[in-house]
Amino acid sequence: MDMKREYYEDIELFSSGVVLFWSAAFLVFLFTLPLWAESYYIYLLNLIMVHVILAVGLNILVGYTGQISLGHAGFFAIGAYATVFLISYFHVPFLIALPAAGLIAAFFGFLLGLPALRLEGPYLAIATLGFGLAIMHIIGRWDIFGGRMGLHAPALDLGIPKAGLSIILDSDIKMYYLILVITILMVVGAINLMKTRIGRAFVAIRDSDIAAEVMGVNLTIYKTLAFAVSAFYAGIAGGLFGFVLGFFDPFTFNLILSIIFLVMVVVGGLGSILGPIMGATLITYLQYDLLKNISEAPYVGDLLVAFSRRWLTVVGLENFGSIVLGLIMITIIIFEPLGMFGIWIRIKKYWKAWPF
Numbered sequence: 393m394d395m396k397r398e399y400y401e402d403i404e405l406f407s408s409g410v411v412l413f414w415s416a417a418f419l420v421f422l423f424t425l426p427l428w429a430e431s432y433y434i435y436l437l438n439l440i441m442v443h444v445i446l447a448v449g450l451n452i453l454v455g456y457t458g459q460i461s462l463g464h465a466g467f468f469a470i471g472a473y474a475t476v477f478l479i480s481y482f483h484v485p486f487l488i489a490l491p492a493a494g495l496i497a498a499f500f501g502f503l504l505g506l507p508a509l510r511l512e513g514p515y516l517a518i519a520t521l522g523f524g525l526a527i528m529h530i531i532g533r534w535d536i537f538g539g540r541m542g543l544h545a546p547a548l549d550l551g552i553p554k555a556g557l558s559i560i561l562d563s564d565i566k567m568y569y570l571i572l573v574i575t576i577l578m579v580v581g582a583i584n585l586m587k588t589r590i591g592r593a594f595v596a597i598r599d600s601d602i603a604a605e606v607m608g609v610n611l612t613i614y615k616t617l618a619f620a621v622s623a624f625y626a627g628i629a630g631g632l633f634g635f636v637l638g639f640f641d642p643f644t645f646n647l648i649l650s651i652i653f654l655v656m657v658v659v660g661g662l663g664s665i666l667g668p669i670m671g672a673t674l675i676t677y678l679q680y681d682l683l684k685n686i687s688e689a690p691y692v693g694d695l696l697v698a699f700s701r702r703w704l705t706v707v708g709l710e711n712f713g714s715i716v717l718g719l720i721m722i723t724i725i726i727f728e729p730l731g732m733f734g735i736w737i738r739i740k741k742y743w744k745a746w747p748f
């Protein structure tokens with residue numbers, strides 16, 4: 393059993409030399425991946441990293457603070473539209489527009505966090521659900537945001553165009569490295585945040601808000617702060633998402649997307665940083681690759697097509713993807729409440745005790 397004997401062991405980023413070595417090896421793998429991977433998988437990895445950022449932020453709210461949200465697609469949309477709007481209409485450089493969009497999303501997160509002071513459980517879920525739906529329809533009715541026709545993201549320029557300095561990322565590989573660096577910074581930021589007094593206050597509220605308040609935790613500040621931080625992560629992810637897709641409309645950020653985000657966190661494992669990363673990776677891969685063309689899936693594709701023609705319709709074959717995601721979530725909840733993170737813990741314990 394690992395025992396921590398001093399405070400610095402609890403706040404250090406790498407708990408041992410082994411963790412440091414494998415973390416460095418994994419980073420080397422990620423940075424060299426575009427050298428041999430196909431272009432489609434680079435695009436898929438960009439989507440995965442965007443969802444990792446959002447899932448890590450959502451986990452701060454749901455997993456660490458214990459407040460459920462079904463409206464994160466709204467913050468995601470705010471980040472995407474605000475980033476493109478600032479760049480296209482105000483000619484703000486991307487490296488300023490992206491964090492600014494995150495702060496705008498954080499402001500709306502703060503406003504949504506105010507009702508959370510008096511709501512919890514299903515009531516809070518309904519309130520956040522209403523927010524997400526409202527954002528989708530409000531944006532769709534404003535012509536300045538492209539209305540229902542959506543927006544085209546401009547070329548991703550890391551320079552300052554007005555000053556004649558342009559660094560345009562015109563390929564998925566170039567965008568991959570940018571998103572990778574931002575993802576690493578956001579994940580490390582979340583890890584460090586949870587080791588501060590703010591993170592400990594979040595956990596105390598999750599375990600018992602009454603006990604936390606008795607101990608001196610200001611529920612008004614920390615509950616709204618949790619929403620703001622989580623919305624900031626969603627805003628950053630949304631800003632990157634807009635450039636990965638290149639085009640988006642209000643209906644891209646629908647209710648199903650909010651549910652998918654929650655599924656990523658639950659399947660990965662609540663109350664951990666590694667869990668949402670694994671959950672976002674799995675669910676995104678299933679959505680955009682394995683289950684995208686279910687009829688072409690190995691071994692079961694032809695069987696599902698035959699079953700659909702016999703009992704359903706071929707048009708409804710795409711719904712099998714949603715069924716699979718639902719079954720995965722139900723299975724995880726029943727057999728492994730800690731999610732994929734719990735499975736990872738079991739694997740680590742097994743190999744530490746091997747061969748005994």
